[in-house]
Amino acid sequence: MANSKTDPRVIKTRNNLKKALVQLMKQYKVENISVQKITEKASITRGTFYLHYKDKQDFIERSLSEILDDFFDAVMIDGANYLPSINSDERIHVFSQQRAFKYIENEAETFDVLINNQENEPFFDRLNARLTDYLQKFHTQIGDQFTDIGVPVNLEISFIVSAELGLIKNWLKDGMIYTPRYMTQSIDKIFGQIKCDGVFFTDFFVDESKSDF
Known part of the structure; x- marks a missing residue:
């Protein structure tokens, strides 16, 4: 697999997830944003999400x-x-x-x-x-x-x-x-x-x- 920092597919997925997070933060408090909400907003599967991040907190910390x-x-x-x-x-x-x-x-x-x-x-x-x-x-x-x-x-x-x-x-x-x-x-x-x-x-x-x- 290509380096995750340069693989266009990885970059695209993570950017989509960050955009989804921002959209959700306009509507919900962070503690009320679930992985399901994030993946649905980003149009990706939960499996794909967990290929990139350990959990919601890891995702939010790294995204910010x-x-x-x-x-x-x-x-x-x-x-x-x-x-x-x-x-x-x-x-x-x-x-x-x-x-x-x-x-x-x-x-x-x-x-x-x-x-x-x-x-x-x-x-x-x-x-x-x-x-x-x-x-x-x-x-x-x-x-x-x-x-x-x-x-x-x-x-x-x-x-x-x-x-x-x-x-x-x-x-x-x-x-x-x-x-x-x-x-x-x-x-x-x-x-x-x-x-x-x-x-x-x-x-x-x-x-x-x-x-x-």
Whole structure:
């Protein structure tokens, strides 16, 4: 059998199952979603489901992790063009606002259900934790070149993450009335008002249209 990570049949089946899960989460609490409901929605057999997952909990955990992995794989980019003055022995990744908003726009149903449905708070917590981890790594990689504003780093990160995710949450809730480009420019302006000399957490979020390449 082909590698399960690359076999088109496996990928298609798992994607169909994830889509079914999102559809069901619009109607039911997670604890009320059964394997039978999932397989019927995805138009697959229970036998096929259990070829891929141990049980419902395994399916949900892995599906949510894959949604987050796919999102961050799409939006994290090489920061070399945005942090030219930084000397580092390792590649520093930054968060592309344009890619993030475009990705969420394309997957609006999924993200709206997972972010704005109170029953799905665990997903929002995971998203928050993942973004927090990236910012902590960014701070560590910048090291002594990072601007010290006299505030505990954990508070700075909490503020920035809350601002970013709060805007995404409200953008979805309002029906995405602004384009991804407009959202990118708006956040860039907001973060620009708290720009510091040197490198700060706002430099982690970039507008690719301003790159030299």
